[in-house]
Amino acid sequence: MKQSGTFLLFLFLAGLALGQDFRQYESFTTKTRWSSSTGIDSLNHSSQRDLYPFTQPIEFDRSYPFKKNWANLLYNKVFHENLVLIDKPGYLITADPLFDVGLGRETVRNTPLWLNTRGVQVYGRIELGRKVKSIKNVKKGENGKSGERDSVVGGQPVVEFYTSYYESQGRFPHYMDSVASISGGIPGQGSIYRPSGIWDHSYSTAWTRYTPNRIFSFELGTGKNFFGNGYRSMLLSDNARNYPYFRIDTRFWRIHYTNLWSEFQDVNYRMDPKSPYQKKYGAFHYLSYSITNRLELSFFEAIIWQGRDSLHTRGFEFNYLNPIIFLRPVEWTLGSPDNALLGLNLNYKILENSSIYGQLLIDEFPIAHLKARDGYWANKYGGQIGAKGFFKIREASSVKREAEDSTSLSLHASPLTPHDSPHGKKVFLQSELNFARPYTYSHWTSKQNYGHFNQPLAHPLGANFIEWVSFARLHWDRFLVEGRYSWAKFGANYDGLNYGQDIFLSYDNYVNDLGNYIGQGLSTTLTYKTITCSYLLNPASLLNIFVTLSDRHQVNKNQDMHNLWLSFGIRNSLRNFYYDY
Secondary structure, three states: OHHHHHHHHHHHHHOOOOOOOOOOOOOOOOOEOOEOOOOOOOOOOOOEOOOOOOOOOEOOOOOOOOOOOHHHHHHHHHHOOOOEEEEEOOEEEEEEEEEEEEEEEEOOOOOEEEEEEEEEEEEEEEEOOOOEEEOOOOOOOOOOOOOOOEEEOOOOOEEEEEEEEEEEEEEOOHHHHHHHHHHOOOOOOOOEEOOOOOEEEEEEEEEEEEEOOOOEEEEEEEEOOOEOOOOOOOOEOOOOOOEEEEEEEEEEOOEEEEEEEEEEEEOOOOOOOOOOOEEEEEEEEEEEEEOOOOEEEEEEEEEEEEOEOOOOEOOOOHHHHOOOOOHHHHHHHOOOOOEEEEEEEEEEEEEOOEEEEEEEEEEEOOHHHHHHOOOOOOOEEEEEEEEEEEEEOOOOOHHHHHHHHHHOOOOOOOOOOHHHOOOOEEEEEEEEEEEEOOOOOOOOOHHHOOEEOOEEOOOOOOOOEEEEEEEEEEEEOOEEEEEEEEEEEEEEOEOOEEOOOOOOOOHHHEOOOOOOOOOOOEEEEEEEEEEEEEEEEEOOOOEEEEEEEEEEEEEOOOOEEEEEEEEEEEEEOOOOOOOOO
16 A cells, blocks of 8 residues: 555656656667568668657567456556557557656756646557468477467558647746747747746647558658658758648669658748738658668758748649659759758668768758858758667577567567567667758748748757767666767857848848858857666556756856756657757
C-alpha cells in the first residue's frame, strides 16, 4: 500500500512537469515485423527520416512471463506491450495512452517549471487480400533459431494509418517564454499564453498511407517531414509545427524519388482579427540515387508561393503538380515571382553503422559575386557536415543468446530483442557543423519565405549563424545516459536594422549591399549543455522515466543570460522538439 501511495505521489508531481523529447532512442533499432531496416541508416534513401518510426510495432522479447493471469497481464502491458494490441493475419492495430509530465526548477526565476501533457495514439496496418499459411509445430532451422510463425504467399497492397492527440499545459524556462513570445508559440507546437505565465495548447498528428506495390507509396496527412542524415536539416526539418501535406514516394532500382506538397500559414497577415491566417504553399522534390552500396547522393528542390497577393486570390498553383525535378528553377530564372531553393545531400557509410554526411542549400547564388568574394547580400546559402556512429561495446554471451532465442516466439520485436544483443552496451556518437549566411531562407515578403507559423522550416536559428552540436549516448539494457553540447554564434538584429538573422523580415531591408558575413549585427554566442539519465519502462511505446540537467548561456555586448535548470518526469519519447537554442 505504501509503495502504491509513493507511485501515485510521483505521478502527481510528474503531472506538474517539464520534459524535452529528443531522439534518445534513435540508436536502438527500427527493425519491425513489417520492415527489414536496421542500423542508423540504410541505403537507399537513408537521407529521408521517418519521423514516426515507433508507431509501427517494435519487436519485444517474449521470454518474459506470459501466463494468463491478471498480475502477469498487467505487468506485460506496462513493461512490454502496447496497451491495445490486435495482431491477426493480415492486419495489426495498436493503441497507447501518451504522457509527457514532469517537474523542474530553474535558477533565473524562483518559480517551478512544469509540463502536464496527456494524449493517445492509434496505429493500424491492413494488408489487402493477404493470404497466410499457418505453420504448426515450428522446428528450429540449421542456424538453431525458431522459424517464422506465418508465411506470406504473394505481396499485397497495404494501408496504414496513424493518429495521435496531445493536450498540454506548462510553464517553461525563461528563455523559452522569450522565444515563444516572438514566434507565437512553443517551438514546433504553437500555444496560447495565459497571463499567469502558463502556456496551453493541443497538438495532433494524423496520416494515412497507401502502398499498392513495392514501387509507389501515397501518404496524406497532417504532420512533419525531414530530409537529411543529421540532427538538424538545412533542407527541410521537423522544426516547425505540423502542417497538411500529400506525399508520393517512388522506389525502383537505386532510385528513391519523393514528391511533397504542403500547405503552410503566415501568421503575420490576415484580413481581419476574425479571419484565418493567410495560406502559402510549398512543392518539394527530393531525388536520391545510391551510387554504391555505401554512397548516396540526393538532389533537393523547393518552391514556396503565397496563396493571395495584392491583386487576387491565387490559391494552390496546379502547375506545381508537375513531378519533374528541376523544372521550376528553370522557370524561376526566367522571371518567376516565387521563392525557389535548391540543395544537395550526401551520405557515405564508412562502416555498417557509421557514416559521414553533408548538405548544401542554395537560396540565391550570383556566381560573379561569389567569385569576387565581396560579401554580396544575395549570396544566400547554407550547409552542413557531420559524422555519426553506433557501436556495440559488449555482446551478450552466445550461450545466453541461444537460450533466449529458444524461448522467444519472434512475434514482434523491440530494441531489447535477443537478436540485437540486449545485454550489451551500445554507444551512439554524433557531431555536426551547420551554417547559413545572412538573409538565407528570407524573401521580400514573409508570405513566400521558408517558414511556417513564424517558425523556420529548416534550422531553428533561422540564418546568419554557425553552429556545432555533438551527442554521446550510452544504452545499457533499458538504461540510457545522454550528454549533449552545442555552441552557436549568430548575428542578432538591433537598432531596428535587419542584419539577416530573422527570416521573417523582408530582405529588401538589408543593411549592406556588400561586405556581409556570418555573425554580422549583434554578435551573440550561445552554448547549451544537457545530461539526461532515463530508464525505458516500455519499449513498445517508448515510455520512460527521466531526469535532465540543462545549462544555457547566451551572451553579447548588451546582455549575459545564464540559466541552469533540473527536470524529471515520465514521458513517451515519440516526438522531437528543439529547445536547444
